[in-house]
Amino acid sequence: MTVLPPASQLVTVFGGSGFLGRHVVRALARRGYRVRAAVRRPDLAGFLQPLGSVGQVTAVQANLRYPDSVAAAVNGADAVINLVGILREKGRQNFASVQAQGARGVAQACAHFGVERLVQVSALGADAESTSVYARSKAEGEAAVQALVKQAIVLRPSVMFGPEDTFFNRFASLVRMLPVLPLAGAQTKFQPVFVGDVAEAIARAIDGKAEAGKAYELGGPEVKTLRELVDYVCEVTGRKRLIVPVPFGLARLQGQILELADMLTLGILPNELILTRDQVKLLESDNVVSATAEKEGRTLQGLGITPVSAEAEVPGYLWRFRKAGQFATARAS
Template sequence: MREFSNSSGRIVTVFGGSGFIGRHLVRALAREGWRVRVATRRPDLAYHLQPLGAVGQIHAVQANIRYPQSLAAALNGADAAVNLVGILAESGKQNFDSVQAQGAAAVADAARNAEVRKFVHVSAIGADANSASAYARSKAQGEAAVLSAVPGATILRPSVVFGPEDQFFNRFASMARLLPALPLIGGGATRLQPVYVGDVAAAACRLLAGAGKPGAAYELGGPSVRTMREIMEFVLAVTQRNRILAPMSFGLASTMGGFAELANKLLLGLLPAEFVFTRDQVELLKVDNIVSKAAEAEGRTLHGLGLAPESMEAIVPSYLYRFRKSGQFADERTA
């Protein structure tokens, strides 16, 4: 195994680098020749990232957004930083405000104090300070805090991110394996623009390399827009499952989400993931999650960064085959 030699001395600190997007970004950064410092609360759970680069190229360090000293230590000597810290649902002390608003502010303050040259903050399409969703509001507050502390930072707003370890297509495929019917919240009319995790990682690398406009927010979506109904139909076709798609009103879905939240609390978080959804997630589904016309016109997209996005049709079947009754040996002609 080759030793790593970084003649340029470039160091990038990736906060939240052990998560879904993080592992793909760490791999992409290593290929670009960066020395990658993965900042996470549990460094022992990030050792799986080390084989993604040469010996000594990827190193995990302990950092917690609640402790400024740990953030400063993680950024010591770094040339660039990426903040990926975020949650999809609240649990205990891990709430949207503390993680995605206050946490983003803490990381940005530390990046400013460390005088890093490039700072990329990963948010989400739909970030809106006036949203009915606490998730969307916290994302908007995090963006504002980042740009206040580091005006030259760049924001990435991906739509729903997919890839082998995602909690989107994998979740629906798992539900299809267990349930006779799948709910179409709001009738399944909500439009999404799923984006491949590798494209999100590539966009972050481009920004760290000097592409893009400082202080701008780039919206990342795949090559096509799909409704939730179309996405569900795609999952069923790929996994070769025959399931009923049952329309469900937003009101009923919100009520059921409240019961699911309560049940999960009473079971100390042990409710199977397939059955856990929240009222806040229902609020998110009331608004389309696609790249805006303004972002397209101004080139604040993957295409604007010189990247051609991968489609879900090209990637998703390569990892959803395991949900077929016969796995990889199923006859795809019957899909």
């Protein structure tokens, strides 16, 4: 089979303007691929164009809830990547329509146009039997993709970190705002993974360096509890805070109250303060790479990637949460 050079190949990236998407577009552009970023608001995705040479990166309108727009974005592509996902439901953007039906729609379009190289980005912890709607919808999306496109590759990253992340930045914001931090899932284990490493894994899958039809689990070099990670945020930002572990039963009540408050205030509550009941359910399970995936080489290391640690990246963007910014000393306050 003739393998075309990257410059002769077009890769459609659904969700190309998001947190992970911009890193994926950069990784593909550096390899020489032509990139079609399929996003809901192309007018807000102009920042992607400088990531490649002139004309190499273009943005088109697509919404996973509208099959015709998905088909138009896939038509003519040599490979497709689906990055679209949401952390909480809002309006018509719910887990079923975006992460389950949306993934199915992308796979259906790929099957229709004969696109065999499809990379579906799911999440570590995707589980059809989970009590979390988020986790079940991710698993449903995976199943639909693998049923429709046999060669599809599924990547399941743990919580991702990077300058624009919603994990370390969120806790840094909470630590700055609150003298006491109630923490659900304090002993839940996480394996934070650098967004750049995930983007590189996706690009290598497009290159053909991942085994077709397989699911890879992507985690960073360290496993830590949520409490340890929040303690680290306090250390990096130079702030001493009282962290109070919250039992899951009480956390679910807290989530219900915050969901109601967010609804009654028409969504004006800061995102950092929002905790949903479904998110609490996710915290009841560890978010780490399985022993099976490690044994079978379905990891970053199996793709030839040495994962970057949080300590190497996080201080470089959390400095803005210190009292004196980049001029702050290491002294806690």
